[in-house]
Amino acid sequence: MTTPTTPTxxxxxxxxxxxxxDRLESRFRAALKSWExxxxxxxxxxxxxxxxxxxxxxxxxxxxxxxxxxxxxxxIAMAMALVIIAGEIDLxxxxxxxxxxxxxxxxxxxxxxxxxxxxxxxxxxLLCGAFNGLLVAGIGLPSIVVTIGTMSLFRGIAYxxxxxxxxxxxxxxxxxxxxxxVWRVFSFELALFAAVALAFGVLLHMTSxxxxxxxxxxxxxxxxxxxxxxxxxxxxxxxLTGLMSGLSAICLTSRLGSTRxxxxxxxxxxxxxxxxxxxxxxMGGAGSIPGVVLAAFIMGMVTFGFGLINVPGIVxxxxxxxxxxxxIAAPIVWRRLRGERFx
Amino acid sequence: xxxxxLKSREALLLAAIAALLALIAAxxxxxxxxxxxxxxxxxxxxxxxxxxxxxxxxxxxCIDLSMAANxxxxxMVAAMLNSAMPGIPIASLIxxxxxxxxxxxxxxxxxxxxxxxxPIVVTLGTLTIYRGMIFVISGGAWVNAHQMSDAFxxxxxxxxxxLPVLSWAAVLVVGAMAVLLTRTPLGRAFYAAGGxxxxxxxxxxxxxxxxxxxxxxxxxxxxxSGYLWVSRYAVAYVDIAGGFELDIIAAxxxxxxxxxxxxxxxxxxxxxxxxxxxxxxxxxxVNISPFWQLAISGAAIIVAVMANARAEGRARRIILRKxxxxx
Numbered sequence: 001m002t003t004p005t006t007p008t009x010x011x012x013x014x015x016x017x018x019x020x021x022d023r024l025e026s027r028f029r030a031a032l033k034s035w036e037x038x039x040x041x042x043x044x045x046x047x048x049x050x051x052x053x054x055x056x057x058x059x060x061x062x063x064x065x066x067x068x069x070x071x072x073x074x075x076i077a078m079a080m081a082l083v084i085i086a087g088e089i090d091l092x093x094x095x096x097x098x099x100x101x102x103x104x105x106x107x108x109x110x111x112x113x114x115x116x117x118x119x120x121x122x123x124x125x126l127l128c129g130a131f132n133g134l135l136v137a138g139i140g141l142p143s144i145v146v147t148i149g150t151m152s153l154f155r156g157i158a159y160x161x162x163x164x165x166x167x168x169x170x171x172x173x174x175x176x177x178x179x180x181x182v183w184r185v186f187s188f189e190l191a192l193f194a195a196v197a198l199a200f201g202v203l204l205h206m207t208s209x210x211x212x213x214x215x216x217x218x219x220x221x222x223x224x225x226x227x228x229x230x231x232x233x234x235x236x237x238x239x240l241t242g243l244m245s246g247l248s249a250i251c252l253t254s255r256l257g258s259t260r261x262x263x264x265x266x267x268x269x270x271x272x273x274x275x276x277x278x279x280x281x282x283m284g285g286a287g288s289i290p291g292v293v294l295a296a297f298i299m300g301m302v303t304f305g306f307g308l309i310n311v312p313g314i315v316x317x318x319x320x321x322x323x324x325x326x327x328i329a330a331p332i333v334w335r336r337l338r339g340e341r342f343x
Numbered sequence: 344x345x346x347x348x349l350k351s352r353e354a355l356l357l358a359a360i361a362a363l364l365a366l367i368a369a370x371x372x373x374x375x376x377x378x379x380x381x382x383x384x385x386x387x388x389x390x391x392x393x394x395x396x397x398x399x400x401x402x403x404x405c406i407d408l409s410m411a412a413n414x415x416x417x418x419m420v421a422a423m424l425n426s427a428m429p430g431i432p433i434a435s436l437i438x439x440x441x442x443x444x445x446x447x448x449x450x451x452x453x454x455x456x457x458x459x460x461x462p463i464v465v466t467l468g469t470l471t472i473y474r475g476m477i478f479v480i481s482g483g484a485w486v487n488a489h490q491m492s493d494a495f496x497x498x499x500x501x502x503x504x505x506l507p508v509l510s511w512a513a514v515l516v517v518g519a520m521a522v523l524l525t526r527t528p529l530g531r532a533f534y535a536a537g538g539x540x541x542x543x544x545x546x547x548x549x550x551x552x553x554x555x556x557x558x559x560x561x562x563x564x565x566x567x568s569g570y571l572w573v574s575r576y577a578v579a580y581v582d583i584a585g586g587f588e589l590d591i592i593a594a595x596x597x598x599x600x601x602x603x604x605x606x607x608x609x610x611x612x613x614x615x616x617x618x619x620x621x622x623x624x625x626x627x628x629v630n631i632s633p634f635w636q637l638a639i640s641g642a643a644i645i646v647a648v649m650a651n652a653r654a655e656g657r658a659r660r661i662i663l664r665k666x667x668x669x670x
Contacts, residue, residue: 089463139649141649142602142603142648142652145644146648148592148593148596149596149641149642149643149645150641152637153637153641153642155641156635156638156641159635159637159638160632160635164634261634266586269467269470269471273467273468282461282463282464283461312483314474314475314478314483315478315479317474318476320471321467321469321470321471321475324468325465332458332460
């Protein structure tokens with residue numbers, strides 16, 4: 001919000017609101033200035049610093065382990081990116097994960113095998129996503145409060161079912177999703193994440209559905225008048241976050257081998273951080289899947305690198321918080337310094 | 344007048360609370376004894392205080408997710424100072440906690456005001472930073488009851504005219520916030536900044552500065568609550584009030600404070616907090632596992648949001664009736 005009567009505004013004459021350039025920037029220069037380029041540089045720096053800070057970092061198995069730090073969250077972040085680009089938010093993802101995991105654990109008590117467990121995990125995710133979508137897209141409620149509510153509701157149901165107990169004893173074949181390797185050091189989770197990222201990248205950047213998501217995020221009313229079925233697209237987006245949370249629940253449950261109601265507590269904030277760090281505008285309308293993939297990679301490497309040099313998890317979270325604010329503030333401060341007031 | 348009263352959120356909540364109490368009283372008459380109700384109020388006091396700070400922020404169309412982390416950091420600083428230097432009078436410690444909280448809130452406010460970063464991103468970031476700072480200053484260690492001076496622990500629990508100081512603190516904050524929001528230019532500016540920021544600018548209100556003030560106020564309130572929390576529970580550690588930020592927002596939403604800004608009242612927020620507090624205290628009495636609490640408050644939030652939307656929807660202008668119906 002800019003205000004006309006801020007006393008600290010510089011007395012210099014304001015630059016024109018928008019200048020029309022003589023010609024478009026070359027593709028190369030535009031790419032050089034993009035958010036993704038900045039993220040690649042940051043990722044390279046993190047990688048190098050890690051390699052120097054700890055002699056164990058460059059070990060292939062260690063690097064492979066490091067990917068487990070982010071693959072499960074990053075799968076959710078792919079769907080979350082679309083939701084945020086469309087101008088909404090889903091804070092219930094971690095709770096959906098917990099409920100899906102609990103549902104799988106309950107089914108296990110009735111003797112469900114691995115295929116049933118997978119179906120139940122994905123199904124629970126879809127159901128929860130449909131519930132969110134119904135409230136947000138169907139009734140038109142603000143997604144931030146709705147998903148704060150469903151976040152308590154979904155995790156609450158998990159607590160009602162489990163209390164202070166835990167489900168364990170998942171079948172050995174189920175362990176493959178979180179512990180298996182596709183080829184040498186490449187884990188199943190990493191391969192799955194790559195497939196998910198590719199699918200979402202294509203969906204957002206190469207289909208008309210993706211263009212609709214951007215249109216809704218930029219101006220939902222204009223999108224509606226342009227013939228975009230805003231409510232339906234939003235409903236599908238919430239279905240997708242639900243589905244991805246369910247998928248993530250399968251991986252995490254399989255990796256941990258147990259379900260507690262507090263599973264993945266606080267993940268929603270990490271996922272949102274990942275998405276925003278990836279250059280997705282929290283106001284909607286802008287962002288890309290490659291950016292979010294890079295951000296996921298950076299966050300995973302930072303936490304893993306800190307872990308190798310024995311930095312406690314909570315100190316890492318300070319760093320993530322600082323990183324979140326800095327990467328968003330830096331371009332604003334930069335533009336301010338260059339005098340572009342209305343950029 | 345009567346119809347209007349019937350539709351007001353305060354009246355509805357009051358009725359819901361009364362119905363809930365009647366339901367419990369039918370089987371457990373002991374629950375509605377004045378003494379027990381006073382203890383329920385005392386147990387909810389901190390939530391009430393925090394919800395009022397959050398109300399100010401939400402009124403300006405912002406949100407503060409960092410309040411619980413701010414509370415925990417201020418509480419930890421107060422507890423550590425007390426255990427290191429028991430000589431510091433409690434009044435100075437409280438003043439320090441409030442000031443520190445206000446400073447942390449001002450950081451949120453400044454980032455929102457001067458840099459124009461969306462409040463949800465700012466407070467998401469500071470939430471993790473403030474929480475992490477507790478670990479950094481305490482090294483992960485707890486400050487336990489025996490390390491705190493007796494005066495430090497006794498203050499919030501001391502009885503005064505039949506109620507603990509903690510309850511009186513809530514009453515005081517409720518009164519102060521009621522006056523601030525309805526009787527001062529700043530309070531009206533909160534409503535104006537959130538109700539229609541553009542109109543507020545034309546009315547000569549500096550929206551950014553108003554939001555800064557709201558965040559600073561919420562921070563000061565979180566700081567005060569930090570001392571009260573640590574004093575009441577006589578323990579300070581990294582995770583105190585973990586996840587409480589959502590309870591605070593839930594109390595506001597249930598109380599009819601609109602997340603879109605500009606709508607809400609002190610009475611509503613207080614009743615919203617009391618509703619949650621009542622559920623929390625009643626569950627063990629009626630023999631329902633406390634694990635139900637989270638799901639119940641989640642359901643309450645969803646119902647409240649639907650009611651809020653209905654209340655706000657009446658004022659909304661529909662440009663294209665048909666398209667809205669299709670959408």
